[in-house]
Amino acid sequence: MKISIIKERLEGERRVILTPEQTGELVSKGFEVFVENGAGDGCGFDNIQYKKEGAVCCSTDETWNASDYIFKYKAPMESEYKYFRKGLTICALFHAEGNERLVKEMECKEVSAFTYEFLRTDDGIFPLALSGGEIAGKSAVIHGAYLLQNQFGGKGKILAGIHGAEKTTVGVIGYGNVGSAAIKLASDMGARVIVFGRNIAKLKKVSLSFDADIQFLESTVKNYEKYLPQIDLLIGAILISTYDTPPLLTEELIGLMQKGSVVVDVTCGYGSGYMPTIKHTTTLNHPSYIDNGIVYCKIDNLPSAFPLTTVEAYSKNAFPYIAKMIQEFKDGELTSMTKSCQILDRGKIVHEIIRQHMRFYDKDRI
Numbered sequence: 001m002k003i004s005i006i007k008e009r010l011e012g013e014r015r016v017i018l019t020p021e022q023t024g025e026l027v028s029k030g031f032e033v034f035v036e037n038g039a040g041d042g043c044g045f046d047n048i049q050y051k052k053e054g055a056v057c058c059s060t061d062e063t064w065n066a067s068d069y070i071f072k073y074k075a076p077m078e079s080e081y082k083y084f085r086k087g088l089t090i091c092a093l094f095h096a097e098g099n100e101r102l103v104k105e106m107e108c109k110e111v112s113a114f115t116y117e118f119l120r121t122d123d124g125i126f127p128l129a130l131s132g133g134e135i136a137g138k139s140a141v142i143h144g145a146y147l148l149q150n151q152f153g154g155k156g157k158i159l160a161g162i163h164g165a166e167k168t169t170v171g172v173i174g175y176g177n178v179g180s181a182a183i184k185l186a187s188d189m190g191a192r193v194i195v196f197g198r199n200i201a202k203l204k205k206v207s208l209s210f211d212a213d214i215q216f217l218e219s220t221v222k223n224y225e226k227y228l229p230q231i232d233l234l235i236g237a238i239l240i241s242t243y244d245t246p247p248l249l250t251e252e253l254i255g256l257m258q259k260g261s262v263v264v265d266v267t268c269g270y271g272s273g274y275m276p277t278i279k280h281t282t283t284l285n286h287p288s289y290i291d292n293g294i295v296y297c298k299i300d301n302l303p304s305a306f307p308l309t310t311v312e313a314y315s316k317n318a319f320p321y322i323a324k325m326i327q328e329f330k331d332g333e334l335t336s337m338t339k340s341c342q343i344l345d346r347g348k349i350v351h352e353i354i355r356q357h358m359r360f361y362d363k364d365r366i
Contacts, residue, residue, distance in 0.1 A: 001030075001031050001032070001069070001326070001329070001330045002031070002032045002033075002034065002066060002067035002068070002069070003026070003031060003032075003033055003034070003067050003069045003070075003071060003326060004033075004034045004035075004036070004063045004064065004066055004067040004069065004070050004071065005017060005018055005023070005033065005034070005035045005036065005039055005055075005063070005071050005072075006036050006039065006060075006063060006064065006070055006071070006072045006076075006080075007036040007037070007038055007039040007060070008039075008042075008072065008073050008074055009077045009079065009080070010074050010077060010301065010304075011283065011285075012283060012284040012285065012301065012304055012305075013042075013073070013074055013301060013304045014041075014042025014043065014304060014307040015042065015043065015073045015074075015303075015304055015307045015310055015311050015314075016039045016040045016042070016043055016045065016073060016311060017071050017072055017073045017092075017315070017318075017322075018071065018315060018319070018322070019040070019043075019045060019311065019312075019315050020040065020045050020049040020050045020052070020053045020055070021053065022315060022319050022323075023035065023050055023053050023054070023055045024052075024053030024054055024055075025319075025323070026323065026326065027053060027054035027055065028054075029323075029327075031326065031330075032056070032067075033054070033055045033056070034055065034056050034057075034058055034062070034063050034066040034067055035047070035050045035055045035056070035057050035058075035063070036057075036058070036059070036060055036063040037057050037058065037059060037060075042307050043307050043308050043311045044308060061083075064080070064083040065083070068087055068088055068089060069089050069091070069326070069329055070088065070089065070090045070091065070092075071091050071092070071322070072090065072091070072092040073092065073093060074092055074093050074301070075092050075093065075094045075095065075096065075099065075102060076090065076092070076102065078101070081102075081105045084105055084106060084108075084109035084111050085109055085111075086109060086110040086111075086346075086347075087110070087346075088109070088111050088112070089111070089112040089113070089114070089329065090106075090111060090112070090113050090114075091113075091114045091115075091116070091322070091325065092113075092115065092116070093115060093116050093117055093132075094113060094115035094117075094343065095115070095117065095268055096113070096115060096343055096354055097242070097270065097353055097354055097356075097357040098268075098269075098270035098357070100357075100358065100361040100362075103343075103344070103349070103354060103358060106344050106347065107344065107347045107348070107349065108347070109347065110346045110347035111344060111346075111347060112342070112344055112345050112346055112347075113342070113343050113344040114325065114338070114341045114342050114343070115341050115343050116128040116318065116321075116341060117129055117341075118340060118341040118343070118351065118353075119321060119337065119338070119340055119341035120337065120340040120341070121337055122336060122337065127317065127318075127321060128314075128317070128318050128321060129177055130177055130317060131310070131313040131314040131316075131317045131318070132177075132303055132310070132314060133176065133177025133178045133181065134177060134178075134181040134313075135181075135302070135303040135306065135309065135310055135313065135314075136178050136181070136266045136302050136303050137177065137178040137179060137180065137181025137182035137183075137185070137235075137237060137266065138181050138182065138185045139266075139302040139303060139305060139306065140178070140182050140235045140237070140264045140266045140302065141159070141170070141182050141185045141186050141189070141233075141235070142185075143264055143287060143297055143299070143302070144159070144170070144233040144235060144262050144264045144297070145158070145159035145160075145189070145233070147262045147264075147287070147288050147295050147297055148168070148232060148233060148260075148262050148295075150260075152288065152295065153260065153288070153290045153293075153295045154260050154261075154262055154295055155232055155258070155259075155260035155261065156260070157232050159186065159189050159190070159191050159233070160189050160190050160191075161189070161190020161191070162190075167190065167191060167192040168191045168192070168232045168233065169191065169192045169193075169194065169230050169231050169232050169233075170182075170186040170191045170192070170193050170194070170231070170232070170233045170234075170235065171193075171194045171195075171196065171227065171228070171231040171233070171234045171235065172186070172193065172194070172195050172196070172234075172235045172237055173195075173196045173197075173219065173234070173235070173236050173237060173238055173248070173249075174196075174197065174236070174237035174238040174239070174267075175195055175197050175202070175203065175206045175216075175237075176237065176238075176239055178237040178266055178267075179195070179235075179237035179238075180206070180209075182235050182237055182266075183195055183210060183214065184210070186233075186235075187210065187211055187213075187214055191233075192213075193213075193214045193215070194214075194215045194217060194227055194230075194231065195207075195214060195215065195216045195217065196217055196218070196219040196223065196224070197216070197217075197218070197219055198218070198219045200218055203216045203217075203218070204216070219248065221253070224249065224253050224256075225253065225256060228253060228254070228256040228257050229256050229257065229258060231257060231261065232258075232261055232262070233261070233262045233263075233264065234257070234261065234262070234263045234264070235264050235265075235266065236249075236263070236264070236265035236266065236267050236274070236275055237266055237267060238267050238274060239267070239268075240267065240268050240269060241267045241268070241269030241270070241271075241273030241274045241275070242269065242270055242271060242273060242357070243270055243271035243272075243273070243357075243360055244271075244360070245269075245271075245273045245274050246274070247272070247273075247274060247275075247276050248274035248275065249274065249275050249276075249277065250276065250277075251276070251277050254275075254277045254294060255292070257294060259293035259294070260293065260295070261293075261294055261295070262288075262294075262295045262296075262297065263275075263277075263278070263294055263295070263296050263297070264297045264298070265278055265296075265297070265298040266298075266299075266302055268300075270357075277291070277294075277296075278296055278298050279291065279296075280298075281298045281299065281300055282296070282297055282298055282299050283299060284299060284301075284304065284305050287299060321337075324337075324338070325338050
């Protein structure tokens with residue numbers, strides 16, 4: 001069986017889905033692996049390392065056409081749609097519910113697609129979201145601490161605890177993989193941390209894993225009205241925010257924050273969602289903008305700022321699952337775990353979340 005590893009082309013994206021060592025493991029099991037030239041350059045893995053492990057390094061066209069099984073880190077770019085064809089299977093972090101054009105192209109070309117973020121074990125765990133979530137949460141704190149500097153429009157408060165100075169207050173909305181990582185790092189750095197969440201029972205359970213000084217509060221208008229004026233850095237870390245997600249932090253509520261406060265939203269989202277005051281996404285090269293005195297940062301691919309760490313952590317965690325998927329593709333029998341992350345089967349949408357969003361885009365869909 002042949003598989004292909006494709007180089008990422010998204011601006012600022014330097015990651016690669018498999019390391020040379022992992023590629024070698026697949027080769028040792030009898031798989032033929034094609035790697036696009038320069039796919040690992042952003043992480044310090046050159047063609048020579050992949051070749052030493054038995055992979056074949058070749059051009060973009062050759063890599064896409066050498067195999068019917070494509071493995072990427074992120075979803076294909078529009079410039080790559082020309083390679084879509086009947087019988088092709090693509091595996092990546094698609095976040096396809098926010099990309100109507102991509103889904104329609106895969107439908108039209110009868111492509112099968114599997115997205116890592118939906119992969120769920122039989123006990124309900126999403127293992128391929130763990131590493132990325134931790135890095136995203138900690139990156140949010142790092143970016144927020146940086147943007148609090150006065151020269152970037154921030155208040156000029158340092159996130160680290162300083163003797164004699166009032167603690168910087170960090171608010172975190174959400175307590176999943178991303179939120180928990182942000183909570184821990186902000187607390188470890190010496191900040192005062194306030195956590196907001198909707199499920200009181202889960203909030204109480206999560207609170208047992210953290211320092212007693214961290215406040216855990218219900219996500220209500222009353223609590224936001226009370227605490228937003230005190231918060232210097234607000235991190236949005238709910239699981240997902242879509243077109244039909246009701247506004248949580250309205251313009252009136254955000255207006256309660258002091259000038260120079262920073263808002264970092266790391267939630268995967270589409271449309272105005274729960275934080276409608278954020279007008280547009282930002283990038284690693286241009287991470288923030290100021291609106292009504294508030295510094296906003298919403299970078300969709302925060303972990304890509306640290307490609308080597310991300311690839312080392314993600315690939316180590318993800319490789320056993322990816323290797324299992326590849327073996328199942330070869331055997332022609334998919335387990336329930338692999339099926340859980342399939343979003344298209346030969347051009348037909350098979351995942352309800354994707355169907356739901358496509359209905360939003362196209363009112364004529366049944």
